[in-house]
Amino acid sequence: MSATTDVSLPARLSARDVTMRFGGLVALDNVSIDVPPRSVVGLVGPNGAGKSTLFGVLSGLLTPSAGTVTLDGTDITRTSARARARRGMARTFQHPELFTTLTVREHVVLADRVRHSGARLWTDAITGRGLRRPPADETARVDSLIDALGLGPIAHRRIGDLPLGSCRLVEVARALAVRPRLVLLDEPSSGLDVTETAELADVLQQVVATHDVSLLFVEHDVELVLRICDSVHVLDFGVKIAAGTPDQIREDPAVRAAYLGADVTPAQEAQS
Known part of the structure; x- marks a missing residue:
């Protein structure tokens, strides 16, 4: 995890009570998330949990039905992706x-x-x-x-x-x-083998330590998230069911029931 994270500083990125409706479908329901300066924050959840929708809202590709998004204290809820890039937000995509x-x-x-x-x-x-x-x-x-x-x-x-x-x-x-001051990473380990994933993890931690940047990433590799993140947010059916340190997420019964139980084994925990 990042040794330089200071949670006492104002959040670099903050989403408050974000709701996203598509007709009668509620894809996100009052979701809040903070990304502190010089931190690595993970966003996980099962398929259909709302991760991609939240990423779309944060990056400016989607305008939420309700709620606010701020970058370094400035309201960017209704600004375009290009305007957010000018303010210091960058992102990668699942498919390079x-x-x-x-x-x-x-x-x-x-x-x-x-x-x-x-x-x-x-x-x-x-x-x-x-x-x-x-x-x-x-x-x-x-x-x-x-x-x-x-x-x-x-x-x-x-x-x-x-x-x-x-x-x-x-x-x-x-x-x-x-x-950028903030980078959104969309499934950065998708398609990588174990060695490539480990190399990517090292690079991401080095980036935060040397470039005064925060990282928020959606990731299917739960062990990668728990290994390098300062904090983790878990979505399920559009609702945030847990947030905390990797250790807190590992021990959360609701998280295990929704997502992690099939992915994190006692043997893996013992190696952490």
């Missing part, structure tokens, strides 16, 4: 949305230019100049991020030639290149 013909480094460069030199990025695109020779400060930022995520050995390889685990890390790198 990368350009197969571009290299790892080119992805990070493009994201860096979105943040630091958008006008140049647009000019290069419409004039056909491509990625012109970068200034020294851009090179330093890109190199630092690539090194931090362990992507140096594959920096000049095309995305289409890389395994899924590496593509997941590239997505994280691209999200961080815009210097």
Whole structure:
């Protein structure tokens, strides 16, 4: 877990009494969640629990029927996903949305230019100049991020030639290149093997420790969530049934009944 988390500080992201209705279906019912600065927060629950709907509300893809969402104390409930990105929110997707013909480094460069030199990025695109020779400060930022995520050995390889685990890390790198204060991660371990999942966990913890960023992620791998999160929220049928530290979640009877009982065994608990 993050050693720098300070829950006494105002929440970086806060959702209060969020309700989402689709006709007569209540997908979320008065759900509240906080993501403190420099923290890793997990969101879990069985299929149909409302996790994706809550992510849509938090990221600006959905407008809630009721409730509020704030980012660093500013109400963003009805702002667009693009406006939230400008305020410091980034996200990844369950299925990596990368350009197969571009290299790892080119992805990070493009994201860096979105943040630091958008006008140049647009000019290069419409004039056909491509990625012109970068200034020294851009090179330093890109190199630092690539090194931090362990992507140096594959920096000049095309995305289409890389395994899924590496593509997941590239997505994280691209999200961080815009210097967000909060990153929403959608099923980051989906499709990864045990070794790749462990590498991803190490990277995510390192990111929080070195980049002054908070992470909120929806994840099906419960053990990953319980291993690296500072706090965990559990949804079931659109209702938040539990929230607390990983140890508290492990011991919660309602959570076991709804979701964790089939996934967390006594042997796994003994290894925690």
